[in-house]
Amino acid sequence: MSFLRVSNVEKTYLGERKEEVIALSKMSFDCRDGEFLCIVGPTGCGKTTLLRLIAGLEQPTSGDIMLADTTIQGLNRETTLVFQQYSLFPWRNVIDNVCFSLEMKKIPKKPRYKEAKKFIDLVGLNGFEKAFPYEISGGMQQRIAIARALCYNPRLLLLDEPFGALDERTRHRLQEELLSIWQQEQKTVVFVTHNIDEAVFLASRILVMRDRPGRIEQEFKINLPRPRERRSKEFLALHIRVREILEKILTANNQGGAL
Numbered sequence: 001m002s003f004l005r006v007s008n009v010e011k012t013y014l015g016e017r018k019e020e021v022i023a024l025s026k027m028s029f030d031c032r033d034g035e036f037l038c039i040v041g042p043t044g045c046g047k048t049t050l051l052r053l054i055a056g057l058e059q060p061t062s063g064d065i066m067l068a069d070t071t072i073q074g075l076n077r078e079t080t081l082v083f084q085q086y087s088l089f090p091w092r093n094v095i096d097n098v099c100f101s102l103e104m105k106k107i108p109k110k111p112r113y114k115e116a117k118k119f120i121d122l123v124g125l126n127g128f129e130k131a132f133p134y135e136i137s138g139g140m141q142q143r144i145a146i147a148r149a150l151c152y153n154p155r156l157l158l159l160d161e162p163f164g165a166l167d168e169r170t171r172h173r174l175q176e177e178l179l180s181i182w183q184q185e186q187k188t189v190v191f192v193t194h195n196i197d198e199a200v201f202l203a204s205r206i207l208v209m210r211d212r213p214g215r216i217e218q219e220f221k222i223n224l225p226r227p228r229e230r231r232s233k234e235f236l237a238l239h240i241r242v243r244e245i246l247e248k249i250l251t252a253n254n255q256g257g258a259l
């Protein structure tokens, strides 16, 4: 059964010269409960727009997005979005960042901290509760952003290039952590990335988008067993297939090869 259903979604913006920019056109896909969906596509193809629509931060110009059989009409408790840039509150320490949503719900300090601790431990940052964002590395800040999103207890976790700014080693470690959290907490994940290796490593399914206007070009179901071996023949073969599609899109657009 589909948990998230995006049906015929179109999103238009007004550009700088008041011209219409079609960010998304005729976008349709389903996502099952518990799926790990990765979305890749050239810059400007509407990936962030799509996540913002699913999160209820914006409304589609036309079409419909349903979450557990209810049309999304604004911010909702089922969904949280983690951004590419570290988005912690700089004036709050780690634990107060993580339990922010519980504080908004007026949960008293003791149970709030207990819950936050659980997620701080889950992302491997036990001992850093009192540190401030400026005192910890980028990778640690991104872990905290994920812990904060989990503390909100969403059924659907949306991540917009969350590891884009990290070095490869840290990125790989966080990918493994995210997978184990996904398995343990049984969340549904929609994860946007520019990195094909990351998509093949994480996804149950990859949607490749094209731009002008943004829409789905192709879908890959990834059945490789976990943990995935990056050097396996099957992994590399999938990597190449996704790359070929993306390169075709870029060549058609004459964008000169940048993903």
Ligand SMILES: Nc1ncnc2c1ncn2[C@@H]1O[C@H](COP(=O)(O)OP(=O)(O)OP(=O)(O)O)[C@@H](O)[C@H]1O
Pocket (backbone or CB within 6 Å): 013, 014, 015, 021, 022, 023, 041, 042, 043, 044, 045, 046, 047, 048, 049, 050
């Ligand atoms: N608020 C806005 N006003 C006008 N145009 C916008 C707005 N937000 C996005 N757009 C346009 O919509 C299109 C899709 O943008 P979006 O940010 O969703 O792309 P993206 O796939 O996330 O790109 P990137 O990979 O660079 O993050 C772009 O042409 C962008 O300029």
Ligand SMILES: [Mg+2]
Pocket (backbone or CB within 6 Å): 047, 048, 049, 160
């Ligand atoms: Mg984006």
